[in-house]
Amino acid sequence: MxxxxxxxxxxxxxxxxxxxxxxHFIKVYTFxxxxxxxxxxxxxxxxxxxxxxxxHDIGIxxxxxxxxxxxxxxxxxxxxxxxxxxxxALGYPEKVIARVxxxxxxxxxxxxxxxxxxxxxVEADFLVNLYEDGVSxxxxxxxxxxxxRTKSGTxxxxxxxxx
Ligand SMILES: [Fe+2]
Numbered sequence: 305m306x307x308x309x310x311x312x313x314x315x316x317x318x319x320x321x322x323x324x325x326x327x328h329f330i331k332v333y334t335f336x337x338x339x340x341x342x343x344x345x346x347x348x349x350x351x352x353x354x355x356x357x358x359x360h361d362i363g364i365x366x367x368x369x370x371x372x373x374x375x376x377x378x379x380x381x382x383x384x385x386x387x388x389x390x391x392x393a394l395g396y397p398e399k400v401i402a403r404v405x406x407x408x409x410x411x412x413x414x415x416x417x418x419x420x421x422x423x424x425x426v427e428a429d430f431l432v433n434l435y436e437d438g439v440s441x442x443x444x445x446x447x448x449x450x451x452x453r454t455k456s457g458t459x460x461x462x463x464x465x466x467x
Contacts, residue, residue, distance in 0.1 A: 306351070311358050311394060318362070318390075325361065328432060333357040335428035335460065342456035345420055352400055353421040355391070356407040357428060362386045363408065376412035383408040414451060427457035431464065441467065 312333070319325040336357035340350045363383025367374040370382065384405035391401045407425055410416075417423050430447050444465045452458045 306396060308354055308358060311355065311390075314390060314394070315358055315362070318365070325364065328436065329358060329361060331432045332360060332425075332428045335431050335457075336424055339424045339428060339454055339456045339460070340420075343420060343424065343454050345424075349419070349421050352403045352407070353424055355396070355400060356404045356411075356421065356425050359383075359387045359390065359404065360408055360411050360425060360429065362390070380409050380412055420454075423453055424457065427452055427454060427461075431457070431460055434461075434465070441465065 312330075315329060316326050319329075333354065337350075337354050340353045345353060361379060361383070363379035363381065363386060364374045366382040366386055367378035371378055387405050387408045388401055391404060396404075403421070407422055410422065411425055411429060414426060417426065430451055434444055434447060444461065448458065448461055452461055
């Protein structure tokens with residue numbers, strides 16, 4: 305399997321001068337990697353999950369440049385093309401790129417989750433966003449019921465936000 309360190313370095317460069325976004329994707333990547341390993345994803349799916357977590361918010365920049373805003377749906381719209389360009393330039397396999405682009409284009413869509421890679425990416429993004437957005441205990445509970453499906457992700461959610 306390809307090493308993702310070059311991709312991580314490229315994404316840090318992509319968000320140069322924006323430490324908040326760099327810290328965001330590193331946290332999402334770390335949670336996704338850990339949950340995927342604990343849930344025993346097959347190696348190929350684990351690699352797709354980790355790659356998708358690194359680039360999942362890549363659509364933020366083109367969305368801001370084109371529309372002056374970066375809401376979830378705009379990010380999903382603009383993300384896949386940007387991810388495709390970067391991953392192709394770095395020589396990622398076509399099959400990996402196709403699934404990663406799908407995940408980038410759907411990571412704010414919570415119906416129709418069609419795989420563990422997708423499920424875990426969403427959980428990892430929630431673990432980070434619930435904290436970064438400073439949401440209420442009630443919203444954490446709601447996310448636990450509506451979004452979280454894996455045991456590993458749910459354990460982290462409950463421990464992190466325990467009262
Ligand atoms: Fe995110």
